[in-house]
Amino acid sequence: MRRAPWIPIVIISTMLAMALFAPLLAPYSPIDQTLRDKLLPPFWMEGGSTKYLLGTDGFGRDILSRLIYGARVSLLVAVLALTAGGGIGLTIGILAGYLGGMIDNVLMRLVDAAFTFPAILFALLLAVTMGQGMATLVIAISLLLWASFARVIRGEVLALKQRDFVALAKVRGCSSLRIMATHILPNVLNTFMVLVTLNIGVVIVAEASLSFLGAGIPPPTPTWGLMISEGRGRIASAWWVALIPGIAITLLVLSVNLFGDWLRDRLDPRLRQL
Amino acid sequence: MQRYIVHRLLQGLVLLFMVATIVFFLGRLTGNPVDLMLPEEATAEDRQAMIQALGLDGSVYEQFVIFITNAFRGDLGMSIRMRQPAVDAFFDRLPNTLAIIPWALLMAMAIGIPLGVVAALNRGNFIDRLAGGIGVLGIAMPSFWLGIILIFVFSVELGWLPSGRMGGPEHYVLPVITLGAFLVAGFMRLIRSSMLEVMESEFVKLARIKGLSEWVVIWKHCLRNALIPVLTLWGVFVGNLITGAIVTETVFAWPGVGRLTYEAVIYRDFPLLQAVIILKAILILSINLLVDILYAYVDPRIRLS
Numbered sequence: 254m255r256r257a258p259w260i261p262i263v264i265i266s267t268m269l270a271m272a273l274f275a276p277l278l279a280p281y282s283p284i285d286q287t288l289r290d291k292l293l294p295p296f297w298m299e300g301g302s303t304k305y306l307l308g309t310d311g312f313g314r315d316i317l318s319r320l321i322y323g324a325r326v327s328l329l330v331a332v333l334a335l336t337a338g339g340g341i342g343l344t345i346g347i348l349a350g351y352l353g354g355m356i357d358n359v360l361m362r363l364v365d366a367a368f369t370f371p372a373i374l375f376a377l378l379l380a381v382t383m384g385q386g387m388a389t390l391v392i393a394i395s396l397l398l399w400a401s402f403a404r405v406i407r408g409e410v411l412a413l414k415q416r417d418f419v420a421l422a423k424v425r426g427c428s429s430l431r432i433m434a435t436h437i438l439p440n441v442l443n444t445f446m447v448l449v450t451l452n453i454g455v456v457i458v459a460e461a462s463l464s465f466l467g468a469g470i471p472p473p474t475p476t477w478g479l480m481i482s483e484g485r486g487r488i489a490s491a492w493w494v495a496l497i498p499g500i501a502i503t504l505l506v507l508s509v510n511l512f513g514d515w516l517r518d519r520l521d522p523r524l525r526q527l
Numbered sequence: 528m529q530r531y532i533v534h535r536l537l538q539g540l541v542l543l544f545m546v547a548t549i550v551f552f553l554g555r556l557t558g559n560p561v562d563l564m565l566p567e568e569a570t571a572e573d574r575q576a577m578i579q580a581l582g583l584d585g586s587v588y589e590q591f592v593i594f595i596t597n598a599f600r601g602d603l604g605m606s607i608r609m610r611q612p613a614v615d616a617f618f619d620r621l622p623n624t625l626a627i628i629p630w631a632l633l634m635a636m637a638i639g640i641p642l643g644v645v646a647a648l649n650r651g652n653f654i655d656r657l658a659g660g661i662g663v664l665g666i667a668m669p670s671f672w673l674g675i676i677l678i679f680v681f682s683v684e685l686g687w688l689p690s691g692r693m694g695g696p697e698h699y700v701l702p703v704i705t706l707g708a709f710l711v712a713g714f715m716r717l718i719r720s721s722m723l724e725v726m727e728s729e730f731v732k733l734a735r736i737k738g739l740s741e742w743v744v745i746w747k748h749c750l751r752n753a754l755i756p757v758l759t760l761w762g763v764f765v766g767n768l769i770t771g772a773i774v775t776e777t778v779f780a781w782p783g784v785g786r787l788t789y790e791a792v793i794y795r796d797f798p799l800l801q802a803v804i805i806l807k808a809i810l811i812l813s814i815n816l817l818v819d820i821l822y823a824y825v826d827p828r829i830r831l832s
Contacts, residue, residue: 369762374788381792382556382563454667461669466789478669481671482671485675488683503664510667
């Protein structure tokens with residue numbers, strides 16, 4: 254058995270704490286501008302001070318505070334989108350796998366279609382038609398997730414369907430709905446949890462990318478993707494504005510993926526090829 | 528074979544119809560699509576003219592028919608900002624995107640495939656974990672951020688390469704790396720797992736028993752077969768490339784269709800965005816169809832199943 258990945262767990266916990274206790278941890282408001290203090294470098298560089306540990310951006314906002322509040326957005330979007338998209342995928346996967354036949358055929362065609370056509374295009378379209386915001390973002394990212402959940406869960410259900418306890422339940426006269434809810438569902442929850450962890454990273458990168466493309470949560474709410482986008486034009490004079498939030502994203506996604514790999518090996522080694 | 532092609536063609540058309548339907552209804556979701564399609568300074572007459580042209584005084588069903596008929600004629604509306612047909616704007620920019628995509632694919636294959644093979648050969652040891660680490664990092668690092676880092680290092684600090692816009696060969700280097708890196712990790716993981724499977728199979732054992740050199744067994748017998756699942760996932764890669772191009776072209780101010788998509792979003796140019804999405808769908812579906820047909824031609828198992 255592999256050792257628990259302690260470094261990723263510490264990083265994930267830190268980010269979680271940042272998100273939960275943002276108002277307590279952040280030294281400044283993430284939105285208030287202090288134009289007098291704009292584009293100050295981090296404390297270890299010349300001209301930097303411990304007043305703003307990670308420096309300030311073009312509006313004189315404290316980058317550390319924005320980073321801390323940004324964790325909130327990233328993780329909130331991740332939780333909501335994984336619940337919505339993962340839930341839909343789980344339901345479709347169970348229905349398609351258990352009921353089979355025509356329903357399976359139609360649903361799996363939809364899954365294939367979703368794999369062929371990049372969901373990010375619909376996400377951009379949603380942002381333009383519905384307007385930017387949390388709801389749009391969550392719907393958009395759910396679109397990105399459901400198909401892969403549905404496909405893997407369906408595969409699991411197809412195998413479960415052949416098992417004796419399902420046949421027994423049928424003989425005892427359980428309805429299909431009841432079998433799916435009480436016999437199939439509990440048995441795919443492990444797989445579901447593994448899929449959720451492995452997809453947290455996907456969601457965080459997607460959220461950041463959409464923010465970067467101007468289709469995420471609108472400013473001035475601090476999100477990591479938006480921070481990178483705002484700092485992009487100043488890369489020559491003030492690199493820290495764009496590079497620091499990127500480090501946060503990369504570290505978090507890396508940690509979540511390593512943790513997910515470990516969890517998968519613990520809970521369900523058969524999923525290795527995911 | 529003919530039946531297979533017709534079947535796949537019909538499938539593609541259904542999918543395209545679905546995309547167009549979704550685009551149409553999303554445009555009407557927020558009320559009057561005229562507000563999305565006209566510039567802010569439009570007059571009441573402009574509005575009336577557009578309402579007539581799109582049949583907006585009719586039922587949703589009538590509007591949908593007009594939308595689809597126009598689309599078939601190649602009319603997907605006028606771009607608000609560029610004041611030209613959205614379809615023309617797309618095809619003006621397409622060659623610029625096609626100029627970087629092959630290089631990015633080439634780079635992704637040139638790095639991803641050998642890395643995947645080497646990782647599979649060294650399963651479980653240090654080299655495998657190193658390759659795995661590169662793979663995970665490739666997924667964890669958002670590609671727009673990678674692009675910005677590349678600009679920072681190679682354009683700002685070292686001054687070796689230009690930071691954006693189109694131009695001579697030196698302008699291609701950073702965008703191609705950024706777009707290619709987007710795919711390397713996926714290629715590597717796929718080749719690795721597929722190689723591991725193939726290396727267990729009977730014909731590989733036979734090849735070894737025949738006394739073929741290890742080099743030939745691995746790089747010829749195994750790799751060839753390991754590439755099959757990669758080919759079947761071709762569609763996903765085309766989709767990834769199109770997504771990756773949006774971000775990459777935005778970072779490097781590359782005047783392709785990816786950047787055009789971004790501009791449509793930023794300037795809230797709904798007709799342009801709707802056209803871009805439908806045209807990209809056509810592009811993706813045609814490439815998929817083409818590859819599937821070629822594939823079925825090469826491998827009879829596909830067309831018979």
